[in-house]
Amino acid sequence: MYKENNLSKNQQIIFDLINKSSEPLKAYTILFNVQKKGIKAPPQVYRALDKLVETGKIHKIESKNAFVACRNSGCEISKATAFSICESCEMVDEINDAKLTKYLTSFSDKKGTKYKRFNLEFFGLCKKCK
Amino acid sequence: MYKENNLSKNQQIIFDLINKSSEPLKAYTILFNVQKKGIKAPPQVYRALDKLVETGKIHKIESKNAFVACRNSGCEISKATAFSICESCEMVDEINDAKLTKYLTSFSDKKGTKYKRFNLEFFGLCKKCK
DNA sequence: ACATATATGTAATAATATAACATTTATAAG
């Protein structure tokens, strides 16, 4: 049967919040902001986050323990992610560069091993902060 | 005056532990293992870790909140790091690939911005686990 | 000897994340 919307209630609430945020959100910031919607405890937040990461709707910025909505319609599987992170204002942008993705996806190390997933974080100053 | 060894006592103890480990170590694992040497509290561990990361002697594996010794004599500044991480056995290897480093160091995004630092984590299966 | 920066020791607490278990809701099959 055809499924109109694949997000559950909590997942949708949390996705909406992250999606409309201009900056990465931390789990407990999310928790605080969705308590008015009935989501009261950490596990509810973390479970939704896990699912959203798993399906590529959001990504975790590992160096910040924070989450951003995916801005790249081509990466539902979340296996090839790259971000630019401003060291001054904390701004994060998802990088969508086909050449970069191709280069890294096809990268093989000295033993010839290839990898099925990567995450790349660039750090510097954004345009505003330069 | 000439300085023989640039690590303080706590820094040296903690570096030695990480350096002889075959796997990434977490802060509280480190704490547990150096208590016999007189390091008794988290701030002592985290301060040493911060300094060691800052000087490039160790690196933090962000996706694991764990630390490995630098195996790449050329990256004292810790501004261009890449790792391969086995999803099965947790093994981590630092990647030292001049071409990759060059490619990423000279990468500029669509707005022409260049970045002064990056961290790249590849995920897959190591030779043993394949 | 003095000033300054770096490192240490210690207690308390903050921030991030998971375990465990009961219950409910959605989906699919018979």
Added chain:
DNA sequence: CTTATAAATGTTATATTATTACATATATGT
């Protein structure tokens, strides 16, 4: 519709990771 199964939710407690704050000590340069 009924039943079986999987997915999601609610709730309490706890585990793990990291920092604040403040007192003291050690190293470094003049």
